Amino acid sequence: MCGIVGYIGKEKSLPFLINGLKALEYRGYDSAGIAIFSHDKVQVKRKAGQVKVLENALKNDTDLIGHLGIGHTRWATHGMPNETNAHPHNDCMGRIFVVHNGIIENYKELKEYLQHRGHIFHSDTDTEVVPHLIEDFLRSNGDFNVALFDALKMIRGAYAFAIIDVKNPDTLYAVSFSSPLVIGVGADENFLASDPSALVGKSKNVIYIKDGEIAEITRSKIDIINLEQKKTPPEIVRLEWNLEQAQKGNYPHFMLKEIFEGPKIVFSALQGRLKSGKNLVKLGGLEQVNEKLKEAKRLIILACGTSYHAGLVGEYLFEEIAKLPTEVHFASEFRYREEPFEEGTVVIAISQSGETADTLAAIRKTKKHGLLTLGIVNTVGSTIARETDAGVYNHAGPEIGVASTKAFISQLTMLVLMAVYMSESNGHQLHHALLQELEKIPEKIKAILDKASEIEMLSEKYKDCENFLFLGRRYNYPVAFEGALKLKEISYIHAEGYGAGEMKHGPIAMISEKFPTMAIVPQNSVSEKMFSNLEEIKARKGPIFAIATEGDKEIVSLANDIFFVPKTIESLEPLLTIVPLQLFAYYVGTKRGFDVDKPRNLAKSVTVE
Numbered sequence: 200m201c202g203i204v205g206y207i208g209k210e211k212s213l214p215f216l217i218n219g220l221k222a223l224e225y226r227g228y229d230s231a232g233i234a235i236f237s238h239d240k241v242q243v244k245r246k247a248g249q250v251k252v253l254e255n256a257l258k259n260d261t262d263l264i265g266h267l268g269i270g271h272t273r274w275a276t277h278g279m280p281n282e283t284n285a286h287p288h289n290d291c292m293g294r295i296f297v298v299h300n301g302i303i304e305n306y307k308e309l310k311e312y313l314q315h316r317g318h319i320f321h322s323d324t325d326t327e328v329v330p331h332l333i334e335d336f337l338r339s340n341g342d343f344n345v346a347l348f349d350a351l352k353m354i355r356g357a358y359a360f361a362i363i364d365v366k367n368p369d370t371l372y373a374v375s376f377s378s379p380l381v382i383g384v385g386a387d388e389n390f391l392a393s394d395p396s397a398l399v400g401k402s403k404n405v406i407y408i409k410d411g412e413i414a415e416i417t418r419s420k421i422d423i424i425n426l427e428q429k430k431t432p433p434e435i436v437r438l439e440w441n442l443e444q445a446q447k448g449n450y451p452h453f454m455l456k457e458i459f460e461g462p463k464i465v466f467s468a469l470q471g472r473l474k475s476g477k478n479l480v481k482l483g484g485l486e487q488v489n490e491k492l493k494e495a496k497r498l499i500i501l502a503c504g505t506s507y508h509a510g511l512v513g514e515y516l517f518e519e520i521a522k523l524p525t526e527v528h529f530a531s532e533f534r535y536r537e538e539p540f541e542e543g544t545v546v547i548a549i550s551q552s553g554e555t556a557d558t559l560a561a562i563r564k565t566k567k568h569g570l571l572t573l574g575i576v577n578t579v580g581s582t583i584a585r586e587t588d589a590g591v592y593n594h595a596g597p598e599i600g601v602a603s604t605k606a607f608i609s610q611l612t613m614l615v616l617m618a619v620y621m622s623e624s625n626g627h628q629l630h631h632a633l634l635q636e637l638e639k640i641p642e643k644i645k646a647i648l649d650k651a652s653e654i655e656m657l658s659e660k661y662k663d664c665e666n667f668l669f670l671g672r673r674y675n676y677p678v679a680f681e682g683a684l685k686l687k688e689i690s691y692i693h694a695e696g697y698g699a700g701e702m703k704h705g706p707i708a709m710i711s712e713k714f715p716t717m718a719i720v721p722q723n724s725v726s727e728k729m730f731s732n733l734e735e736i737k738a739r740k741g742p743i744f745a746i747a748t749e750g751d752k753e754i755v756s757l758a759n760d761i762f763f764v765p766k767t768i769e770s771l772e773p774l775l776t777i778v779p780l781q782l783f784a785y786y787v788g789t790k791r792g793f794d795v796d797k798p799r800n801l802a803k804s805v806t807v808e
């Protein structure tokens with residue numbers, strides 16, 4: 200994934216370009232570059248490495264005073280991460296400068312075609328075909344807009360472009376197709392970015408460029424042109440985030456800050472959504488589809504990564520609370536299935552960024568079959584939020600750490616509310632006790648966070664392990680997967696999540712003194728079975744780190760190390776048991792000396808397939 204920024208306006212463009220790229224670095228950070236229109240020409244500066252390498256290289260550069268600029272931080276998809284392949288890329292004449300986020304699937308044939316027509320290439324990227332293609336059309340038609348449209352018709356793939364044309368220095372061009380771009384509307388200035396986190400503190404009024412649209416942005420005007428080459432009125436969306444939310448505060452890392460936001464996340468997700476009286480849950484975003492929800496016969500949950508693990512918890516919630524048969528699929532696999540959809544199937548897409556390409560593709564597939572699609576999305580105005588028929592926002596604020604933590608907690612909370620909401624839509628029992636317990640979860644998460652130092656101390660003991668098995672059952676089965684993913688992502692330790700019942704069907708062969716198990720074993724309906732699993736591991740000298748319920752005595756004789764969490768209703772346990780696992784991954788990763796906010800090879804929002 201890559202990050203794009205652009206600026207045109209009353210100020211010099213460089214400060215926003217650099218600060219905007221820093222805010223987007225979690226999307227990709229193997230090289231960075233900028234292009235600024237100054238003194239009647241475009242100055243390009245590119246560097247391998249993180250944005251700060253580029254920033255240091257520009258410290259004493261007095262040329263970069265222009266008010267029109269574009270910038271890019273890269274996560275390589277084609278071509279090594281180096282200065283030559285860093286964006287921006289330009290045409291032969293040095294007139295067209297482009298930064299790109301996405302993948303151009305037919306770039307090889309376009310490159311051969313353009314080389315055949317005399318264009319000279321310098322990089323191994325797919326992006327470089329774009330300025331040359333526009334240049335090629337300009338040869339036959341001097342109008343930039345026409346040449347741009349003609350070039351876009353030849354490009355296949357997912358792309359967001361920011362473009363400078365030397366002959367049109369009062370305009371910043373932006374194009375989006377299956378890759379996000381958002382405009383921050385300012386006073387005598389306008390901003391462009393791949394996502395709103397770069398706009399925080401700059402503008403609260405944003406315009407999402409929709410698929411196939413071109414934006415022509417001057418310092419005082421924004422024209423949106425659609426696929427039919429007609430101007431369409433820009434839709435301004437109010438951005439809820441503030442600068443403080445998008446900054447680390449006094450935490451050493453965004454990841455730790457976002458783990459500690461857990462109590463507030465649950466609390467804010469409940470605000471305005473819990474009522475007394477007949478119906479207990481109000482979800483405004485679903486009211487428009489209420490009648491269709493009453494006819495729901497089956498649910499399909501589509502997501503990736505951490506959001507997929509939240510969906511696995513949702514499967515238990517919807518079946519137990521809303522009595523709806525539910526299946527959960529990796530969106531990246533579902534998109535290839537030929538599933539016969541039955542009447543009354545409702546699709547739920549879960550996505551923090553709202554831009555995950557696999558999830559978007561899977562939703563589009565179900566929409567072709569006429570299914571009702573709902574979204575649980577954190578980023579307001581994002582593509583998935585706009586393309587689903589209805590849905591709810593997490594309102595969890597920007598999640599900057601690449602590893603998803605607070606968004607997962609928020610997704611679980613929304614799934615509980617949605618399950619109760621759909622239970623009521625289907626005339627089932629009310630869930631007073633469940634919702635009353637849900638309102639106590641913020642204080643219970645805080646009680647866990649108050650003991651974070653216990654996890655930090657225990658992480659010292661396990662930080663050099665090379666393998667880890669995570670085991671859970673029922674509601675904690677998805678927590679085992681999510682805990683393993685966190686440890687993998689942040690510490691690069693090989694960690695596997697498994698249903699505890701499956702351990703005897705293979706994984707137990709791995710157990711040894713050097714292969715520890717993280718057992719999620721709160722006191723609940725499956726505790727006895729979990730204890731049997733732990734006996735089997737203990738008999739083979741496997742070290743056990745247990746997440747258990749306060750007051751549980753039996754676990755003491757089974758586990759080498761124990762972290763106690765407060766007692767709660769079984770269906771709400773994941774909201775508590777995941778928190779020590781998030782902390783464990785964070786402390787192990789920091790003790791192993793890794794950048795926990797920007798783990799190697801990862802991107803926050805995977806908007807490529």
Ligand code: AGP
Pocket residue numbers: 503504505506549550551552553554555558601602603604688802803804805
């Ligand atoms: C989570 O820690 C990962 N960064 C990743 O698995 C993420 O959950 C996945 O890419 C889905 O992202 P989304 O929620 O924005 O769709």
